[in-house]
Amino acid sequence: MSNTKTLHIGMSLAPTWLSGEAWRRPDSNIEGLLSSDYYLDIAKRAEAVKLDFVFRPDTLFLHPKMLESGPGFGSLDPTILLAAIARETSHIGLLSTVSTTFYPPYVVARQIQSLNWLSNGRAGWNIVTALDGHENFGLPEMPTPEERYARAAEFTDVVRHLWQSFPEAAIRCDRAAGIGTDPSLIRAIDHEGGCFSVKGPLNLPSFDKAPVPLVQAGASPIGRDFAASIADAIFAATPDKEAAIELRKDLRTRGEAHGRAADAVKVLPGLSLYLGNTRGQARDLFAATHAGAERARKLATILEMTGLDLRDWPDDRSVTAADLSAPLEYVRSRTHSELLRRLIVREEPKVADLLMRPEVMGSSHWQVIGTVDDAVAEISDWAASRAMDGFIAVPGGSVECMHRTLDEVIPRLSEAGLFRKDYCGTTFADHLAQ
Numbered sequence: 001m002s003n004t005k006t007l008h009i010g011m012s013l014a015p016t017w018l019s020g021e022a023w024r025r026p027d028s029n030i031e032g033l034l035s036s037d038y039y040l041d042i043a044k045r046a047e048a049v050k051l052d053f054v055f056r057p058d059t060l061f062l063h064p065k066m067l068e069s070g071p072g073f074g075s076l077d078p079t080i081l082l083a084a085i086a087r088e089t090s091h092i093g094l095l096s097t098v099s100t101t102f103y104p105p106y107v108v109a110r111q112i113q114s115l116n117w118l119s120n121g122r123a124g125w126n127i128v129t130a131l132d133g134h135e136n137f138g139l140p141e142m143p144t145p146e147e148r149y150a151r152a153a154e155f156t157d158v159v160r161h162l163w164q165s166f167p168e169a170a171i172r173c174d175r176a177a178g179i180g181t182d183p184s185l186i187r188a189i190d191h192e193g194g195c196f197s198v199k200g201p202l203n204l205p206s207f208d209k210a211p212v213p214l215v216q217a218g219a220s221p222i223g224r225d226f227a228a229s230i231a232d233a234i235f236a237a238t239p240d241k242e243a244a245i246e247l248r249k250d251l252r253t254r255g256e257a258h259g260r261a262a263d264a265v266k267v268l269p270g271l272s273l274y275l276g277n278t279r280g281q282a283r284d285l286f287a288a289t290h291a292g293a294e295r296a297r298k299l300a301t302i303l304e305m306t307g308l309d310l311r312d313w314p315d316d317r318s319v320t321a322a323d324l325s326a327p328l329e330y331v332r333s334r335t336h337s338e339l340l341r342r343l344i345v346r347e348e349p350k351v352a353d354l355l356m357r358p359e360v361m362g363s364s365h366w367q368v369i370g371t372v373d374d375a376v377a378e379i380s381d382w383a384a385s386r387a388m389d390g391f392i393a394v395p396g397g398s399v400e401c402m403h404r405t406l407d408e409v410i411p412r413l414s415e416a417g418l419f420r421k422d423y424c425g426t427t428f429a430d431h432l433a434q
Ligand SMILES: Cc1cc2nc3c(=O)[nH]c(=O)nc-3n(C[C@H](O)[C@H](O)[C@H](O)COP(=O)(O)O)c2cc1C
Pocket: 056, 057, 058, 059, 060, 097, 099, 127, 128, 129, 130, 131, 132, 145, 217, 218, 219, 220, 221, 222, 223, 224, 235, 236, 237, 270, 332, 333, 334, 335, 336
């Protein structure tokens, strides 16, 4: 981050503030979760404090375990949800998550470009290779990470060519001459590759005033390389500052190797916030949220990610590097597995402490449990250390905590000169360039 640049901040529309026990609070409004009004309220709050974007993660399967408790009763299609938000907002970017493992690229090119038109240039695409869901798409098993990333690279290439296949400049609307479009500017892409055969052109012009920002999540070496080759930002899981600094440095080097500017890929870690008037209140909020977290489930997560079976271990026994076997051949996410292994090697935590860490309990996100002052201080520190270029807020614990993130933390960052006070443009790409 250069000295003149301010942070880029997004707000997750995944209701992380309803996770754990939080949805059971009387004011959780859990019943509203499938209505557009629910998300519109958050998007309007986020736009009022001039955030770069709202963001909706996505999966393409239903986890029966999630249904028993918590708010995991399915999810709206992110691109359709964001189209509903587009109509009622004017500036904020709309970052949709679409998997390259399961969809065909022609459909995705059209959906995202449709969102870009409907929002006047505010669409973004979070490119994921997905973690689960093969059973819903006729696949016998999840493709390996190598296969998924190879497909993702070709998929993204096809989508970008489709976006160029029908430029906006081809639209003439010349009533006098009776010419609607200039077909000479519209071209097939004739793509024949390892995974896809796509003739094109796309049946929708591109919105040339605003290129669609590309975001990638997944930080294994191939994930990083993929991000470095095409992404404008990476949604990162970085539980500590050193992990973020290492990722940011590495992406700069990889970006340059791909002939891009060192700062081409912005590092945006997820930031989980549990806020209280006092640190004690914040700790209570965190504890109450996770009171129902089952030990067995956390131990199963550790086993699945590292092969370490801690079921018979006492709480006060330290877990060390010597306890780890070689990395497992197959893990759902190498990013998350590697972060957990890293924590064990670096800190040798006791079992009880390990079970409370974001690497085990959540998505390995950067976490602040404290006051608004603490959050502002921590964000300022990471910014000063050039550990990130911004963040995606994933507040936890309660609706109130989500509101405080938007209504209190963000204005404080603006006052401190770390974040914009107003928009300088109207498109998502404008915000990322600011
Ligand atoms: C921070 C983060 C967020 C992710 N969000 C999603 C998501 O919303 N939907 C999805 O299908 N996969 C998601 N993924 C999975 C990645 O797209 C990728 O499939 C996975 O991390 C495996 O790649 P890796 O080996 O590089 O880690 C996410 C991964 C990370 C690290």
